Amino acid sequence: MEIISIEKKTFEELVLRLGQFVKRMDSINRQLGGKILYRESNIERVLQYCYRSKS
Numbered sequence: 316m317e318i319i320s321i322e323k324k325t326f327e328e329l330v331l332r333l334g335q336f337v338k339r340m341d342s343i344n345r346q347l348g349g350k351i352l353y354r355e356s357n358i359e360r361v362l363q364y365c366y367r368s369k370s
Contacts, residue, residue, distance in 0.1 A: 332365050
């Protein structure tokens with residue numbers, strides 16, 4: 316097992332951005348009547364984009 320240590324501020328920013336992402340996906344899901352499927356590759360791409368935009 317690996318242990319990864321990050322700063323509290325960085326972790327809180329990650330939690331905030333993931334929360335915003337979930338809200339956006341929920342909003343889109345409601346607009347389309349719950350007919351959205353999430354592809355793993357798309358989620359990974361969005362998360363990478365969010366991470367890069369912070370840097």
